[in-house]
Amino acid sequence: MRGEWWLWAEQLRVLVFPRRCPFCGRVLGFLTRCPDCEPELKQLKLMIPRLPDSEHCMEHLSGAAAVCRYDGCVREAILRMKNGGQGYCARELGVWMAAEIFGCTFRQQRGIIRLEQSPVLRRFDLVVPVPASGRERGYNLPDLLARQLAWALDTPLDCGALQKTRRTEKQEGKTASQRMENVKNAYRATNPAAVEGRRVLLVDDVITTGATLSNCAKALRTAGALDVFAVTLAETQFAR
Structure with a gap:
């Protein structure tokens, strides 16, 4: 019975708040992807999601991956969300990340996106987001x-696993070394027992130098995390 009530609730939600493209706002209805934005997204998408160690700071990380370049409609969608608009974007963007980086498959059923298949092998024990600034x-x-x-x-989530220990300045306009110094020791694991011996998937929206992700990974590794791999929606090249 509970499953039936959940299905009815989802159907009602879709009728009131239909799925929309996170990039242009078009109502998607029974479409899986937005045909209007697909050409630009193909141009922005990274051919290889895994990022090379030489282009970002990967200290304390076993690696990092991103879906696309931080430009065009992707950049605009991220900025809109950070400035208070279009919260519906998150589900569509998260599904896109899961499909492009991990090969998850999804199907559309009556306007609802459903998971069809997760990776066969579970690579991570815990999913942890970078704390808000x-x-x-x-x-x-x-x-x-x-x-x-x-x-x-199909992995446990811990949104409170990391915490900022102090305020930091904006990273924009800083050199790579200044960025690293700005966030140095700015994070800590709130409950070391929760991450000890775990393989952690660390999640952020954008990677630039990798300073924030590497410092978050340092806090997790200090708390006993066995491994930390980072994923972001977008990657931007830092002008050195």
Whole structure:
């Protein structure tokens, strides 16, 4: 009975708040992807999701991956969410990440996106988002993306595993070394026992130098995490 009530509730939600493209806002209805945005997304999508160690700081990380370049409609969608708009984007963006990075497959049923298949082997024991900076006016995008990835990968989620220990300045306009210094020791694991011996999937929206992700990974590894791999929606090249 509970399953039937959940299905009815989902159907009602879709009728009131139909699926929309996270990039242009078009109502998707029974479409899996937006045909209007697909050509641009193909141009922005990275051919190989796994990022080379030479282009970002990967200290304390076993590696990192991203779906696309931080440009065009992807950049606009992320900025809109960070500035308080279009919370419906998160589910669609998280599904996109799960499909492109991990090969998850999904199907559309009556306007609802359902998981069809997760990776056969579970690579991670825990999904953890990068903590919010505290300055966002909108949605905590890493948290929302992490929720979708945890669902798609059938992996436990811990949104409170990491905490900022101090305020940091904006990273924009800083050199790579200044960025690293700005977030140095700015994170800690709130409950070391929860991450000890775990393989952690660390989630953020954008990777630039990798300073934030590597410092979050340091906090998790210090708490006893066995391995930390990072994924982001987008990657931007840092102008050195």
